[in-house]
Amino acid sequence: MRRDVSEKKALVVRGGWEGHQPVETTELFIPFLERSGYDVRVEESTHVYADATAMSGTDLVVQCVTMSEISADELKGLAGAVAAGTGLTGWHGGIADSFRASSDYLHLVGGQFATHPGKDPCERRGGQEDNYLPHTIDITDLGREHPVTADLGDFALDTEQYWVLHDDLIDVLATTTHPTRPWQPWQRPVVSPAIWTRNWGAGRVVVTTPGHSVDVLENPNVRTVIERGMLWATRTASAS
Template structure:
């Protein structure tokens, strides 16, 4: 039976929503998905289209969503449609929608930067070497099993979240002389969320195409797409 994947992309161009989502189109096709691509969340309000969708892959940073659109996405997930995304394309989407935040379970707050004395006014000012550490749950989960802790040098997301997420990997923000916090802060880096009959997967790495091409990051997302896909 053919499975139906919907890629929804757009929002802030700095996260390259077209180039990053195109990375995964061949994988989805190879796995037998029929892929539909939309350039805005308007499709979420189409109940018949969403009912036929087994997996949503979203990459829409910031931007806006209407009440009927977020309701359509929520209802589809509750009915079994999977939802997967990375970085700002899912964890920093639709900032004005509390209903969307409730669905996802975690929200980007900031990405701490380098020592101010070392900043040069480029995006790299926010690129920090940091570890992504697989949790005990993650070591046995189909998405992350067999993946070892790894290091990235890119944006390190600080995430505000609730406790209904199942955290597969974390990253720790250390204390620094130029930062105001007083002890290390652990943020979820990869999590899943069960919502009705649906499954949600969020990975915070993914600021650039190059990050998504990292073997561990890409493997987690590809496995996440398969795991999140409608099961019944």
């Protein structure tokens, strides 16, 4: 029997490294989800992924779990739900630096944090700001037409700039370029995906790499991308 697709259910899963403020950052978006007609459930661990009943009734997973570990049953539940139509989205380390030991998770999301280049060593003071660099998020031609990023122009940030390892199954909506610097070992600029989508079975995945802290997520461009990504990733009627 088909589910009533007007009753959208979102599952917010948060935890992992506290430096990414999983509670504070996810709380920014829960009111948006509720205003958009979602019934929102919040879980403080990934245990829910192994609950087949809960996952089959979920239209959207918003994940904010940096590093940490995931069990085989939990990953099987998450990947199976996405393949069956559940949307998956998140930002920064909460989705692109999750479960480093799991190659199957990397296969699901299509890209993984490798590093965030830092400032000149003589400018570093030992805090997170050592890795804050001014950079631009450049919308691709595909991104200028895609519902998640349409009508947005390129925008500048001064925060962590993710260098991502990825495969060719992702659809890149925005990139960022890591320039050459005297203190870095690479010899030419490197273009890295900054925002991407991925179709996985009947499901949709959206990854937004900016989002290190609350202030970055409050940037109007970043917030717009994440909120649109939630709506776009949500289970479609054809997947119900």
